[in-house]
Amino acid sequence: MEKATAVTGRTSADSSRDIPEATVARLPIYLRALTTLSEQGTGTCSSEELAVAAGVNSAKLRKDLSYLGSYGTRGVGYDVEYLRYQIAREIGVTQDWPVVIVGIGNLGQALANYSGFRSRGFRVVALLDADPARRDEVVAGVEVQAFDNLEQIVGDHGVAIGVIATPAVAAQDVADRMVACGITSILNFAPIVLSVPDQVDVRKVDLSIELQILAYHEQRKAATA
């Protein structure tokens, strides 16, 4: 109930309220859509316009935004710049996030070169690889170092987020080392289920799983056609 929270002296914009996971997962999409609108010179947009740009239902969009606070104006819409900043702040991408990437195969290189990271506050402070043959190579302006430097680098830069782009067999070891030296968020591209302590967040991206899901639906289409 709206009243209950009002009585406590907190507004609905209080950012200590926790936001549903499903909403958190969509905020970066809204952020991207707003950035695009901003670049096109749009100063104001309605929930309907933004919803179309983000590929979601407008009611869902409004509900999502309402978890952050009341940043719109009824009868008018949202100020693109203002809303963009509010979402960025809520997600945390107004900060600087030092990141280490372990495993410099094609995927690791793709990640190191990805401009979408830098533009959102993620700064690749180190590229690490166990293979000495890759040592001293420079990728995306960052020198490839020995994996054993992990602890020192994490300590020096205050790294909280690690990216694993190694083969599956190495991934658990890398994760263990990361956890041991204080990393609390891991983005895992290796096709394996990592086991880590509860307080560590792991998100996984598995390229082949996505294709398999498509294959399932494709097979269904073929069967019913």
Add this chain to the structure above:
Amino acid sequence: MEKATAVTGRTSADSSRDIPEATVARLPIYLRALTTLSEQGTGTCSSEELAVAAGVNSAKLRKDLSYLGSYGTRGVGYDVEYLRYQIAREIGVTQDWPVVIVGIGNLGQALANYSGFRSRGFRVVALLDADPARRDEVVAGVEVQAFDNLEQIVGDHGVAIGVIATPAVAAQDVADRMVACGITSILNFAPIVLSVPDQVDVRKVDLSIELQILAYHEQRKAATA
């Protein structure tokens, strides 16, 4: 009720029943876990063991498997090989799936080289890129061709699945061309919302969105600490 379906003459294994999306998304994980168990020489496993290997709750695992049919034995567990085959068949990875990849940057190359595709029935029949400079390069044993060859290749090989690994600005055009020549499933790595006809399935993988979600939680940890 178990009896009700028996009365209709259909067994619970009837594969024309449609499987919940959430379950479909987990089947590839089970498949991978079973493959690992099989390689380790495990002949039989309980739902609990498999659940641990897949990183899910055992009750959820059993319910997921029950949508496929009754492939377990009470008091014993599941035959690893048999269950693995049943899941593979249900997903469709016992078939051969020709795939085209468009955009041969680092990411495209990583995809082309990814062994997890080939081992699950996905065969990269063509690598396409708009940049003439990349033409005739050979990546993962496949020659890079002009994007304009798309229609012919899709026709020749009966390609149903396309992968987009281009920069964002090119992605919508690529998607349109894919749809026009009959591709009905698209895996999109470009950070943009694609618009396609309803009957076309699109799954997106956005590297920076995953990092942003981690950043959000990381920020929360820091705030409450």
Add this chain to the structure above:
DNA sequence: CTCGTTTTGTTCTCCCGTTCACAAACTCCT
């Protein structure tokens, strides 16, 4: 100032997915 129009913020309802808990079914041992 008042009325009509637009668009947000929120409530309400429905549906999907998760989890618990247990009966049914199978094995093994005596």
Add this chain to the structure above:
DNA sequence: AGGAGTTTGTGAACGGGAGAACAAAACGAG
């Protein structure tokens, strides 16, 4: 053959998210 122990398959309760629908708020015209 029978009973003890194990594990599956599923009914039922629960929680969270999606979408429709509406009241509240802002703006503009007259």
